[in-house]
Amino acid sequence: MEKLFQPSLLNKVIQLDNIVSLFYCDLNPNFKSFGETHNYWEFIYSDIGSVEIITETKTVILEEGHIYFHKPNEYHQHKSMKNIKASICNGAFYYNGNALDRLAGKSIFLTNSAKCYFFNALKYCSEIFSSVIDTQNMIYQVISPDHSLEQEHLLINNLESFLLELLISMDTLLCHDHHVPKTGYPPLVDEAIVIMKQCLFSSLTLSSLCQKLHCSKSTLSAMFKKYTTSSVMNYYTQLKIEKAKELLCLDTYNITQVSDFLNFCNVNYFSNQFKRYTKLNPSEYCKSLKNNNCVQLLELST
Template sequence: MIEFKAFQLHKAFTISEIMSFYYMEVASSFSFPPQRHDFWEMVYVDKGELQVETAAGMHRLPQGQIIFHEPQEYHVGKAIRNTAPNLVVLTFACDAACLSSLRGKIFQLNPGEREVLACLIREGTRVFNPPIDSPDIRYLERRDPAPFAGEQVICNYLEIFLILLLRRADPLPGEETAQSALPLLTRQDTGLDLINQVIRYLSQHTAERLSVEQLCQLFYTSRSYLMSAFKQRTQHSPMEYFNLLKIDRGKSLIRAGRQSLSQIAEQLSYRDLGSFSRQFKKITGMSPTEYRRLIKS
Protein backbone atom coordinates (compact mmCIF):
# COMPACT_ATOMS: atom_id res chain seq x y z
CA MET A 1 0.00 0.00 0.00
CA ILE A 2 1.29 3.47 -0.91
CA GLU A 3 1.77 5.75 2.05
CA PHE A 4 0.90 9.41 1.73
CA LYS A 5 2.20 12.28 3.79
CA ALA A 6 0.23 15.49 4.05
CA PHE A 7 1.98 18.61 2.82
CA GLN A 8 1.05 21.78 4.68
CA LEU A 9 0.56 24.60 2.17
CA HIS A 10 1.98 27.94 3.25
CA LYS A 11 0.14 31.21 2.58
CA ALA A 12 2.29 34.33 2.33
CA PHE A 13 -0.68 36.56 3.16
CA THR A 14 -4.45 36.47 3.43
CA ILE A 15 -7.04 39.10 2.62
CA SER A 16 -10.38 38.73 4.34
CA GLU A 17 -11.64 42.34 4.42
CA ILE A 18 -12.24 44.88 1.68
CA MET A 19 -13.51 48.35 2.48
CA SER A 20 -14.59 49.50 -0.96
CA PHE A 21 -14.70 48.17 -4.50
CA TYR A 22 -15.81 50.40 -7.38
CA TYR A 23 -15.74 50.43 -11.14
CA MET A 24 -16.21 54.16 -11.67
CA GLU A 25 -17.18 56.06 -14.81
CA VAL A 26 -16.43 59.65 -13.85
CA ALA A 27 -16.69 63.10 -15.42
CA SER A 28 -13.73 65.02 -16.83
CA SER A 29 -13.99 67.34 -13.81
CA PHE A 30 -13.59 64.42 -11.39
CA SER A 31 -11.20 64.62 -8.45
CA PHE A 32 -10.48 62.57 -5.33
CA PRO A 33 -10.37 64.67 -2.15
CA PRO A 34 -7.08 64.55 -0.19
CA GLN A 35 -7.17 61.48 2.04
CA ARG A 36 -5.32 59.09 4.32
CA HIS A 37 -6.65 55.84 5.74
CA ASP A 38 -5.39 52.80 7.62
CA PHE A 39 -5.75 50.29 4.76
CA TRP A 40 -4.32 49.67 1.30
CA GLU A 41 -5.79 51.24 -1.81
CA MET A 42 -5.22 50.37 -5.45
CA VAL A 43 -6.42 52.53 -8.35
CA TYR A 44 -6.40 51.21 -11.93
CA VAL A 45 -7.03 53.39 -14.98
CA ASP A 46 -9.17 51.38 -17.39
CA LYS A 47 -9.77 54.31 -19.75
CA GLY A 48 -8.58 57.89 -19.94
CA GLU A 49 -5.89 59.34 -17.68
CA LEU A 50 -5.53 60.17 -14.00
CA GLN A 51 -3.19 62.51 -12.16
CA VAL A 52 -2.24 61.33 -8.68
CA GLU A 53 -0.34 63.32 -6.07
CA THR A 54 1.42 61.63 -3.15
CA ALA A 55 4.12 62.71 -0.72
CA ALA A 56 6.63 61.38 -3.28
CA GLY A 57 5.40 63.74 -5.99
CA MET A 58 3.01 63.97 -8.94
CA HIS A 59 2.23 60.92 -11.09
CA ARG A 60 0.44 60.71 -14.43
CA LEU A 61 -1.33 57.40 -14.98
CA PRO A 62 -2.43 56.62 -18.55
CA GLN A 63 -4.76 53.80 -19.50
CA GLY A 64 -3.58 50.39 -18.28
CA GLN A 65 -1.59 51.56 -15.24
CA ILE A 66 -2.26 50.88 -11.56
CA ILE A 67 -0.95 52.63 -8.45
CA PHE A 68 -0.87 51.38 -4.85
CA HIS A 69 -1.26 53.56 -1.76
CA GLU A 70 -0.03 52.05 1.49
CA PRO A 71 -1.87 52.65 4.79
CA GLN A 72 -1.66 56.27 6.02
CA GLU A 73 -0.18 57.50 2.73
CA TYR A 74 -1.41 60.94 1.68
CA HIS A 75 -2.89 60.92 -1.82
CA VAL A 76 -5.19 62.93 -4.06
CA GLY A 77 -6.18 62.42 -7.69
CA LYS A 78 -8.02 64.04 -10.58
CA ALA A 79 -8.83 63.49 -14.24
CA ILE A 80 -6.48 65.22 -16.69
CA ARG A 81 -6.42 66.35 -20.31
CA ASN A 82 -10.19 66.80 -20.34
CA THR A 83 -10.66 63.03 -20.29
CA ALA A 84 -13.48 61.25 -18.49
CA PRO A 85 -11.68 58.21 -17.05
CA ASN A 86 -12.97 54.79 -16.07
CA LEU A 87 -11.34 53.71 -12.81
CA VAL A 88 -11.17 50.60 -10.67
CA VAL A 89 -10.76 51.51 -6.99
CA LEU A 90 -10.37 48.76 -4.41
CA THR A 91 -9.35 49.15 -0.77
CA PHE A 92 -8.43 46.25 1.48
CA ALA A 93 -6.91 45.45 4.87
CA CYS A 94 -3.68 43.47 5.12
CA ASP A 95 -0.74 43.94 7.49
CA ALA A 96 1.57 41.34 5.89
CA ALA A 97 5.12 42.66 5.58
CA CYS A 98 5.50 41.29 2.04
CA LEU A 99 3.07 43.89 0.70
CA SER A 100 5.65 46.58 1.42
CA SER A 101 7.11 45.74 -2.01
CA LEU A 102 4.04 47.48 -3.50
CA ARG A 103 4.74 50.70 -1.61
CA GLY A 104 4.69 53.62 -4.04
CA LYS A 105 4.67 51.28 -7.04
CA ILE A 106 3.06 52.00 -10.41
CA PHE A 107 2.64 49.07 -12.82
CA GLN A 108 1.64 48.84 -16.46
CA LEU A 109 -0.44 45.68 -16.38
CA ASN A 110 0.38 42.90 -18.82
CA PRO A 111 -2.37 40.82 -20.50
CA GLY A 112 -2.30 38.09 -17.84
CA GLU A 113 -2.62 40.57 -14.99
CA ARG A 114 -5.43 42.42 -16.77
CA GLU A 115 -7.31 39.15 -17.23
CA VAL A 116 -7.13 38.36 -13.49
CA LEU A 117 -8.28 41.90 -12.67
CA ALA A 118 -11.13 41.54 -15.18
CA CYS A 119 -12.21 38.31 -13.46
CA LEU A 120 -12.13 40.11 -10.11
CA ILE A 121 -14.31 42.92 -11.48
CA ARG A 122 -16.78 40.52 -13.09
CA GLU A 123 -17.21 38.67 -9.80
CA GLY A 124 -17.72 41.98 -8.00
CA THR A 125 -20.62 42.83 -10.30
CA ARG A 126 -22.26 39.50 -9.38
CA VAL A 127 -21.65 39.38 -5.62
CA PHE A 128 -22.67 42.85 -4.44
CA ASN A 129 -25.94 44.75 -4.65
CA PRO A 130 -25.87 47.21 -6.25
CA PRO A 131 -23.03 45.85 -8.42
CA ILE A 132 -19.66 47.58 -8.22
CA ASP A 133 -20.15 49.29 -11.60
CA SER A 134 -23.43 50.91 -10.57
CA PRO A 135 -23.45 54.71 -10.13
CA ASP A 136 -25.70 54.13 -7.10
CA ILE A 137 -23.16 52.13 -5.08
CA ARG A 138 -22.02 53.72 -1.81
CA TYR A 139 -21.29 50.81 0.51
CA LEU A 140 -20.74 47.13 -0.20
CA GLU A 141 -23.76 44.95 0.52
CA ARG A 142 -24.22 41.26 -0.20
CA ARG A 143 -26.54 40.28 -3.01
CA ASP A 144 -29.24 37.85 -1.94
CA PRO A 145 -29.12 35.36 -3.49
CA ALA A 146 -25.48 35.55 -4.56
CA PRO A 147 -23.32 33.12 -6.56
CA PHE A 148 -21.94 30.25 -4.49
CA ALA A 149 -18.70 31.23 -2.70
CA GLY A 150 -18.61 34.56 -4.53
CA GLU A 151 -16.82 36.41 -1.73
CA GLN A 152 -14.20 33.67 -1.56
CA VAL A 153 -13.67 33.98 -5.30
CA ILE A 154 -13.12 37.73 -4.88
CA CYS A 155 -10.52 37.07 -2.16
CA ASN A 156 -8.80 34.46 -4.32
CA TYR A 157 -8.64 36.66 -7.42
CA LEU A 158 -7.42 39.63 -5.38
CA GLU A 159 -4.69 37.57 -3.72
CA ILE A 160 -3.60 36.09 -7.07
CA PHE A 161 -3.52 39.56 -8.62
CA LEU A 162 -1.36 40.92 -5.80
CA ILE A 163 0.95 37.88 -5.95
CA LEU A 164 1.53 38.42 -9.68
CA LEU A 165 2.53 42.04 -9.05
CA LEU A 166 4.66 41.16 -6.01
CA ARG A 167 6.56 38.62 -8.11
CA ARG A 168 7.12 41.29 -10.74
CA ALA A 169 8.28 43.79 -8.13
CA ASP A 170 10.76 41.33 -6.63
CA PRO A 171 11.52 38.57 -9.19
CA LEU A 172 13.65 35.53 -8.47
CA PRO A 173 17.01 35.41 -10.34
CA GLY A 174 16.52 33.67 -13.68
CA GLU A 175 12.77 33.32 -13.19
CA GLU A 176 11.94 34.74 -16.63
CA THR A 177 14.24 32.24 -18.35
CA ALA A 178 12.80 29.37 -16.36
CA GLN A 179 9.25 30.39 -17.25
CA SER A 180 10.03 30.51 -20.97
CA ALA A 181 11.29 26.92 -20.82
CA LEU A 182 8.00 25.54 -19.47
CA PRO A 183 5.99 23.47 -21.95
CA LEU A 184 2.83 25.09 -23.29
CA LEU A 185 -0.50 23.42 -22.67
CA THR A 186 -2.10 22.17 -25.84
CA ARG A 187 -5.28 24.02 -26.67
CA GLN A 188 -7.84 23.80 -29.42
CA ASP A 189 -7.80 26.59 -31.99
CA THR A 190 -11.13 28.35 -31.51
CA GLY A 191 -10.52 31.25 -33.85
CA LEU A 192 -9.71 33.66 -31.02
CA ASP A 193 -7.23 35.57 -33.18
CA LEU A 194 -9.95 36.34 -35.70
CA ILE A 195 -12.46 37.36 -33.03
CA ASN A 196 -9.87 39.56 -31.32
CA GLN A 197 -9.27 41.29 -34.65
CA VAL A 198 -13.01 41.84 -35.10
CA ILE A 199 -13.33 43.21 -31.56
CA ARG A 200 -10.42 45.57 -32.17
CA TYR A 201 -11.99 46.75 -35.42
CA LEU A 202 -15.36 47.37 -33.78
CA SER A 203 -13.68 49.28 -30.94
CA GLN A 204 -11.94 51.56 -33.44
CA HIS A 205 -15.05 52.27 -35.54
CA THR A 206 -17.76 53.22 -33.05
CA ALA A 207 -18.41 56.38 -35.08
CA GLU A 208 -19.61 54.30 -38.04
CA ARG A 209 -22.58 52.14 -38.96
CA LEU A 210 -21.55 48.54 -39.47
CA SER A 211 -23.29 45.26 -40.25
CA VAL A 212 -22.44 41.59 -39.89
CA GLU A 213 -22.24 41.35 -43.68
CA GLN A 214 -19.58 44.07 -43.77
CA LEU A 215 -17.56 42.30 -41.08
CA CYS A 216 -17.73 39.01 -43.00
CA GLN A 217 -16.41 40.74 -46.12
CA LEU A 218 -13.66 42.56 -44.23
CA PHE A 219 -12.41 39.44 -42.45
CA TYR A 220 -13.11 36.85 -45.17
CA THR A 221 -15.29 34.63 -43.03
CA SER A 222 -18.79 33.20 -43.19
CA ARG A 223 -21.71 34.68 -41.30
CA SER A 224 -22.44 31.42 -39.46
CA TYR A 225 -18.84 31.02 -38.27
CA LEU A 226 -18.51 34.66 -37.19
CA MET A 227 -21.79 34.58 -35.26
CA SER A 228 -20.93 31.31 -33.52
CA ALA A 229 -17.29 32.12 -32.66
CA PHE A 230 -18.09 35.67 -31.57
CA LYS A 231 -20.87 34.48 -29.27
CA GLN A 232 -18.54 31.87 -27.77
CA ARG A 233 -15.90 34.51 -27.10
CA THR A 234 -18.06 37.41 -25.82
CA GLN A 235 -21.50 35.99 -24.96
CA HIS A 236 -22.93 38.54 -27.42
CA SER A 237 -23.59 38.72 -31.14
CA PRO A 238 -21.28 41.07 -33.09
CA MET A 239 -23.93 43.79 -33.34
CA GLU A 240 -24.93 43.49 -29.68
CA TYR A 241 -21.28 43.92 -28.77
CA PHE A 242 -20.93 46.84 -31.19
CA ASN A 243 -23.91 48.57 -29.57
CA LEU A 244 -22.32 48.09 -26.14
CA LEU A 245 -19.14 49.73 -27.44
CA LYS A 246 -21.09 52.62 -28.96
CA ILE A 247 -22.98 53.32 -25.75
CA ASP A 248 -19.79 53.02 -23.71
CA ARG A 249 -18.22 55.61 -26.01
CA GLY A 250 -21.33 57.74 -25.66
CA LYS A 251 -21.06 57.62 -21.87
CA SER A 252 -17.44 58.80 -22.09
CA LEU A 253 -18.45 61.71 -24.33
CA ILE A 254 -21.27 62.67 -21.95
CA ARG A 255 -18.87 62.67 -19.01
CA ALA A 256 -16.38 64.78 -20.96
CA GLY A 257 -19.11 67.44 -21.13
CA ARG A 258 -17.97 69.15 -24.33
CA GLN A 259 -20.84 68.18 -26.66
CA SER A 260 -24.61 68.19 -26.63
CA LEU A 261 -26.49 64.90 -26.66
CA SER A 262 -27.53 65.54 -30.27
CA GLN A 263 -23.90 66.06 -31.28
CA ILE A 264 -22.89 62.83 -29.52
CA ALA A 265 -25.68 60.92 -31.27
CA GLU A 266 -24.48 62.29 -34.63
CA GLN A 267 -20.84 61.48 -33.87
CA LEU A 268 -21.80 57.86 -33.14
CA SER A 269 -23.79 57.66 -36.41
CA TYR A 270 -27.24 57.26 -34.88
CA ARG A 271 -30.08 58.41 -37.11
CA ASP A 272 -31.21 60.93 -34.51
CA LEU A 273 -31.16 61.67 -30.79
CA GLY A 274 -34.23 59.49 -30.24
CA SER A 275 -32.48 56.39 -31.65
CA PHE A 276 -29.45 57.06 -29.47
CA SER A 277 -31.61 57.62 -26.38
CA ARG A 278 -33.57 54.39 -26.90
CA GLN A 279 -30.41 52.33 -27.33
CA PHE A 280 -28.78 54.06 -24.35
CA LYS A 281 -31.73 53.30 -22.06
CA LYS A 282 -31.99 49.72 -23.30
CA ILE A 283 -28.38 49.06 -22.31
CA THR A 284 -27.94 51.22 -19.19
CA GLY A 285 -31.46 51.38 -17.78
CA MET A 286 -31.48 55.18 -17.88
CA SER A 287 -31.72 57.90 -20.51
CA PRO A 288 -28.67 59.94 -21.59
CA THR A 289 -30.15 62.95 -19.78
CA GLU A 290 -30.55 60.95 -16.56
CA TYR A 291 -26.99 59.64 -16.88
CA ARG A 292 -25.60 63.17 -17.37
CA ARG A 293 -27.55 64.40 -14.35
CA LEU A 294 -26.26 61.48 -12.25
CA ILE A 295 -22.64 62.14 -13.24
CA LYS A 296 -22.93 65.83 -12.37
CA SER A 297 -24.35 64.98 -8.95
Protein backbone atom coordinates in the same frame (compact mmCIF):
# COMPACT_ATOMS: atom_id res chain seq x y z
CA MET B 1 2.96 -3.15 2.80
CA GLU B 2 0.96 0.00 2.29
CA LYS B 3 3.01 3.10 1.51
CA LEU B 4 2.53 6.28 3.45
CA PHE B 5 2.32 9.61 1.69
CA GLN B 6 4.24 12.46 3.27
CA PRO B 7 2.13 15.63 3.29
CA SER B 8 3.71 18.95 2.30
CA LEU B 9 2.99 22.01 4.34
CA LEU B 10 2.57 24.97 1.97
CA ASN B 11 2.78 28.58 3.04
CA LYS B 12 0.26 31.28 2.25
CA VAL B 13 1.81 34.65 1.46
CA ILE B 14 -1.34 36.78 1.32
CA GLN B 15 -4.65 36.35 3.07
CA LEU B 16 -7.42 38.88 2.54
CA ASP B 17 -10.60 38.80 4.57
CA ASN B 18 -12.08 42.28 4.54
CA ILE B 19 -12.62 44.08 1.25
CA VAL B 20 -13.57 47.72 1.67
CA SER B 21 -14.47 48.44 -1.96
CA LEU B 22 -13.95 47.31 -5.54
CA PHE B 23 -15.77 49.08 -8.35
CA TYR B 24 -15.39 50.44 -11.89
CA CYS B 25 -16.45 53.95 -12.87
CA ASP B 26 -16.06 56.72 -15.44
CA LEU B 27 -14.63 60.00 -14.16
CA ASN B 28 -16.08 63.32 -15.21
CA PRO B 29 -13.56 65.93 -16.46
CA ASN B 30 -13.79 67.90 -13.21
CA PHE B 31 -13.43 64.97 -10.81
CA LYS B 32 -11.26 65.60 -7.78
CA SER B 33 -11.40 63.36 -4.72
CA PHE B 34 -11.02 64.64 -1.19
CA GLY B 35 -7.54 64.18 0.22
CA GLU B 36 -7.65 61.29 2.66
CA THR B 37 -5.74 58.80 4.77
CA HIS B 38 -7.01 55.47 6.12
CA ASN B 39 -5.69 52.31 7.75
CA TYR B 40 -6.13 49.98 4.76
CA TRP B 41 -4.61 49.44 1.32
CA GLU B 42 -6.09 51.19 -1.71
CA PHE B 43 -5.34 50.91 -5.42
CA ILE B 44 -6.44 52.77 -8.51
CA TYR B 45 -6.24 51.23 -11.99
CA SER B 46 -6.54 53.39 -15.12
CA ASP B 47 -8.41 51.38 -17.73
CA ILE B 48 -8.96 54.28 -20.15
CA GLY B 49 -7.11 57.59 -20.17
CA SER B 50 -4.88 59.01 -17.45
CA VAL B 51 -5.40 60.09 -13.84
CA GLU B 52 -3.37 62.38 -11.61
CA ILE B 53 -2.34 60.96 -8.23
CA ILE B 54 -1.22 63.31 -5.46
CA THR B 55 0.51 62.15 -2.27
CA GLU B 56 2.44 64.01 0.42
CA THR B 57 5.74 63.38 -1.35
CA LYS B 58 4.99 63.39 -5.08
CA THR B 59 2.52 63.78 -7.92
CA VAL B 60 2.18 60.94 -10.42
CA ILE B 61 0.33 60.71 -13.72
CA LEU B 62 -1.15 57.22 -13.91
CA GLU B 63 -1.14 56.14 -17.54
CA GLU B 64 -3.67 53.85 -19.19
CA GLY B 65 -3.14 50.19 -18.30
CA HIS B 66 -1.27 50.97 -15.07
CA ILE B 67 -2.16 50.47 -11.41
CA TYR B 68 -0.97 52.36 -8.32
CA PHE B 69 -1.06 51.13 -4.71
CA HIS B 70 -1.37 53.34 -1.62
CA LYS B 71 -0.07 51.86 1.63
CA PRO B 72 -2.16 52.25 4.78
CA ASN B 73 -2.04 55.77 6.26
CA GLU B 74 -0.58 57.35 3.12
CA TYR B 75 -2.23 60.66 2.28
CA HIS B 76 -3.56 60.63 -1.29
CA GLN B 77 -5.86 62.40 -3.69
CA HIS B 78 -7.01 61.50 -7.21
CA LYS B 79 -8.16 63.89 -9.93
CA SER B 80 -9.07 63.90 -13.60
CA MET B 81 -6.72 65.42 -16.12
CA LYS B 82 -8.15 68.27 -18.15
CA ASN B 83 -9.83 67.21 -21.40
CA ILE B 84 -8.89 63.54 -20.92
CA LYS B 85 -11.66 60.97 -20.57
CA ALA B 86 -10.83 58.42 -17.91
CA SER B 87 -12.34 55.15 -16.69
CA ILE B 88 -10.86 53.69 -13.54
CA CYS B 89 -11.19 50.80 -11.14
CA ASN B 90 -10.81 51.61 -7.46
CA GLY B 91 -10.29 48.99 -4.80
CA ALA B 92 -9.45 48.87 -1.10
CA PHE B 93 -8.83 46.07 1.37
CA TYR B 94 -7.31 45.29 4.76
CA TYR B 95 -3.96 43.48 4.87
CA ASN B 96 -1.55 43.53 7.82
CA GLY B 97 1.55 41.78 6.43
CA ASN B 98 4.63 43.13 4.64
CA ALA B 99 4.41 41.14 1.40
CA LEU B 100 2.73 43.95 -0.54
CA ASP B 101 5.24 46.63 0.40
CA ARG B 102 7.05 46.15 -2.93
CA LEU B 103 3.93 47.29 -4.79
CA ALA B 104 3.45 50.52 -2.84
CA GLY B 105 4.09 53.88 -4.47
CA LYS B 106 4.75 52.50 -7.96
CA SER B 107 2.95 52.84 -11.27
CA ILE B 108 2.80 49.22 -12.44
CA PHE B 109 1.80 48.01 -15.89
CA LEU B 110 -0.54 45.01 -15.79
CA THR B 111 0.42 41.93 -17.77
CA ASN B 112 -2.25 39.88 -19.52
CA SER B 113 -2.05 37.17 -16.86
CA ALA B 114 -2.48 39.73 -14.05
CA LYS B 115 -5.42 41.30 -15.89
CA CYS B 116 -7.15 37.92 -16.06
CA TYR B 117 -7.27 37.62 -12.27
CA PHE B 118 -8.03 41.31 -11.87
CA PHE B 119 -11.09 41.36 -14.12
CA ASN B 120 -12.31 38.05 -12.73
CA ALA B 121 -12.29 39.66 -9.28
CA LEU B 122 -14.17 42.64 -10.69
CA LYS B 123 -16.71 40.29 -12.30
CA TYR B 124 -17.46 38.50 -9.03
CA CYS B 125 -17.60 41.81 -7.22
CA SER B 126 -20.32 43.02 -9.61
CA GLU B 127 -22.29 39.85 -8.84
CA ILE B 128 -21.93 40.19 -5.07
CA PHE B 129 -22.58 43.93 -4.72
CA SER B 130 -25.64 45.51 -6.29
CA SER B 131 -24.68 49.18 -6.03
CA VAL B 132 -22.32 51.77 -4.56
CA ILE B 133 -23.76 54.29 -2.09
CA ASP B 134 -21.96 57.63 -1.78
CA THR B 135 -23.11 59.67 1.23
CA GLN B 136 -21.63 62.79 2.78
CA ASN B 137 -19.62 60.80 5.31
CA MET B 138 -19.26 57.35 3.79
CA ILE B 139 -18.99 55.31 0.60
CA TYR B 140 -20.08 51.70 0.80
CA GLN B 141 -21.22 48.86 -1.45
CA VAL B 142 -24.61 47.20 -1.01
CA ILE B 143 -24.49 43.40 -0.88
CA SER B 144 -26.94 41.65 -3.19
CA PRO B 145 -29.20 39.12 -1.43
CA ASP B 146 -28.97 36.77 -4.43
CA HIS B 147 -25.25 36.07 -4.38
CA SER B 148 -23.63 32.86 -3.11
CA LEU B 149 -20.82 32.19 -0.65
CA GLU B 150 -18.91 30.54 -3.49
CA GLN B 151 -18.88 33.86 -5.34
CA GLU B 152 -17.42 35.57 -2.27
CA HIS B 153 -14.71 32.90 -2.10
CA LEU B 154 -13.92 33.33 -5.81
CA LEU B 155 -13.70 37.10 -5.39
CA ILE B 156 -11.16 36.71 -2.58
CA ASN B 157 -9.21 34.02 -4.47
CA ASN B 158 -8.94 36.06 -7.65
CA LEU B 159 -7.95 39.23 -5.82
CA GLU B 160 -5.27 37.34 -3.86
CA SER B 161 -4.07 35.64 -7.07
CA PHE B 162 -3.90 39.02 -8.78
CA LEU B 163 -1.70 40.45 -6.03
CA LEU B 164 0.52 37.34 -6.06
CA GLU B 165 0.85 37.56 -9.84
CA LEU B 166 2.07 41.14 -9.48
CA LEU B 167 4.63 40.16 -6.85
CA ILE B 168 5.93 37.21 -8.90
CA SER B 169 6.24 39.22 -12.08
CA MET B 170 7.65 42.47 -10.65
CA ASP B 171 11.09 41.94 -12.19
CA THR B 172 9.78 41.04 -15.65
CA LEU B 173 6.50 42.90 -15.59
CA LEU B 174 7.20 45.03 -18.63
CA CYS B 175 8.43 42.33 -20.98
CA HIS B 176 7.27 39.07 -22.41
CA ASP B 177 3.62 38.87 -21.40
CA HIS B 178 2.64 42.20 -22.91
CA HIS B 179 1.33 42.49 -26.45
CA VAL B 180 3.95 44.30 -28.52
CA PRO B 181 2.61 46.38 -31.40
CA LYS B 182 3.77 45.41 -34.88
CA THR B 183 6.16 48.09 -36.10
CA GLY B 184 8.33 46.14 -38.50
CA TYR B 185 11.16 46.16 -35.97
CA PRO B 186 12.70 42.97 -34.55
CA PRO B 187 11.10 41.75 -31.28
CA LEU B 188 14.02 43.02 -29.20
CA VAL B 189 13.60 46.58 -30.49
CA ASP B 190 9.81 46.41 -30.13
CA GLU B 191 10.05 45.25 -26.53
CA ALA B 192 12.59 47.97 -25.73
CA ILE B 193 10.23 50.64 -27.06
CA VAL B 194 7.31 49.22 -25.05
CA ILE B 195 9.38 49.40 -21.86
CA MET B 196 10.47 52.97 -22.64
CA LYS B 197 6.86 54.08 -23.10
CA GLN B 198 5.90 52.53 -19.79
CA CYS B 199 8.77 54.28 -17.98
CA LEU B 200 8.15 57.83 -19.18
CA PHE B 201 7.26 59.02 -15.67
CA SER B 202 10.21 57.32 -14.04
CA SER B 203 13.87 56.83 -14.92
CA LEU B 204 15.41 54.20 -17.16
CA THR B 205 19.08 53.59 -17.88
CA LEU B 206 20.59 51.56 -20.68
CA SER B 207 21.82 49.05 -18.10
CA SER B 208 18.40 48.58 -16.48
CA LEU B 209 16.73 48.32 -19.90
CA CYS B 210 19.15 45.62 -21.02
CA GLN B 211 18.64 43.79 -17.74
CA LYS B 212 14.89 43.68 -18.36
CA LEU B 213 15.47 42.44 -21.91
CA HIS B 214 18.20 39.96 -20.89
CA CYS B 215 20.62 41.21 -23.52
CA SER B 216 23.93 43.06 -23.65
CA LYS B 217 24.28 46.81 -24.13
CA SER B 218 26.22 46.34 -27.36
CA THR B 219 23.59 44.04 -28.85
CA LEU B 220 20.68 46.37 -28.08
CA SER B 221 22.57 49.51 -29.11
CA ALA B 222 23.64 48.06 -32.45
CA MET B 223 20.20 46.69 -33.32
CA PHE B 224 18.42 49.85 -32.16
CA LYS B 225 20.69 52.06 -34.26
CA LYS B 226 20.26 49.82 -37.30
CA TYR B 227 16.46 49.87 -37.28
CA THR B 228 15.60 53.28 -35.79
CA THR B 229 18.71 55.30 -36.80
CA SER B 230 18.74 56.59 -33.21
CA SER B 231 20.65 55.66 -30.11
CA VAL B 232 18.67 53.92 -27.37
CA MET B 233 18.72 56.75 -24.85
CA ASN B 234 18.11 59.46 -27.45
CA TYR B 235 14.98 57.59 -28.49
CA TYR B 236 13.89 57.38 -24.85
CA THR B 237 14.44 61.11 -24.33
CA GLN B 238 12.51 61.83 -27.53
CA LEU B 239 9.54 59.86 -26.20
CA LYS B 240 9.67 61.88 -22.98
CA ILE B 241 9.64 65.12 -24.95
CA GLU B 242 6.62 63.91 -26.95
CA LYS B 243 4.82 63.24 -23.67
CA ALA B 244 5.90 66.67 -22.39
CA LYS B 245 4.29 68.27 -25.45
CA GLU B 246 1.03 66.46 -24.68
CA LEU B 247 1.05 67.66 -21.08
CA LEU B 248 1.87 71.25 -21.99
CA CYS B 249 -0.94 71.19 -24.54
CA LEU B 250 -3.42 70.51 -21.72
CA ASP B 251 -2.61 73.95 -20.27
CA THR B 252 -3.02 72.43 -16.79
CA TYR B 253 0.59 72.03 -15.66
CA ASN B 254 3.45 74.50 -15.74
CA ILE B 255 6.89 73.73 -17.14
CA THR B 256 8.40 72.83 -13.78
CA GLN B 257 5.58 70.39 -13.03
CA VAL B 258 5.96 68.68 -16.41
CA SER B 259 9.69 68.40 -15.83
CA ASP B 260 9.05 66.77 -12.45
CA PHE B 261 6.37 64.42 -13.82
CA LEU B 262 8.77 63.11 -16.45
CA ASN B 263 11.56 62.71 -13.89
CA PHE B 264 14.10 65.07 -15.44
CA CYS B 265 16.87 65.93 -12.98
CA ASN B 266 16.04 69.66 -13.11
CA VAL B 267 14.01 72.10 -15.16
CA ASN B 268 17.07 73.56 -16.91
CA TYR B 269 18.10 70.16 -18.23
CA PHE B 270 14.50 69.55 -19.30
CA SER B 271 14.40 72.87 -21.16
CA ASN B 272 17.67 72.12 -22.94
CA GLN B 273 16.47 68.68 -24.02
CA PHE B 274 13.12 70.09 -25.10
CA LYS B 275 14.81 72.67 -27.31
CA ARG B 276 17.18 70.05 -28.70
CA TYR B 277 14.27 68.00 -30.06
CA THR B 278 11.71 70.69 -30.91
CA LYS B 279 13.92 73.69 -31.76
CA LEU B 280 11.92 75.70 -29.21
CA ASN B 281 12.28 76.03 -25.47
CA PRO B 282 9.19 75.07 -23.42
CA SER B 283 8.05 78.68 -22.97
CA GLU B 284 8.19 79.33 -26.70
CA TYR B 285 6.36 76.09 -27.34
CA CYS B 286 3.55 77.06 -24.95
CA LYS B 287 3.17 80.39 -26.76
CA SER B 288 2.96 78.57 -30.09
CA LEU B 289 0.17 76.39 -28.68
CA LYS B 290 -1.87 79.44 -27.69
CA ASN B 291 -1.36 80.97 -31.12
CA ASN B 292 -2.44 77.76 -32.86
CA ASN B 293 -5.13 76.78 -30.33
CA CYS B 294 -3.31 73.51 -29.70
CA VAL B 295 -4.16 72.16 -33.16
CA GLN B 296 -0.79 72.20 -34.85
CA LEU B 297 1.95 70.39 -32.93
CA LEU B 298 5.59 70.68 -33.82
CA GLU B 299 7.28 67.60 -35.22
CA LEU B 300 10.32 66.25 -33.41
CA SER B 301 13.60 66.66 -35.21
CA THR B 302 15.20 63.51 -36.54
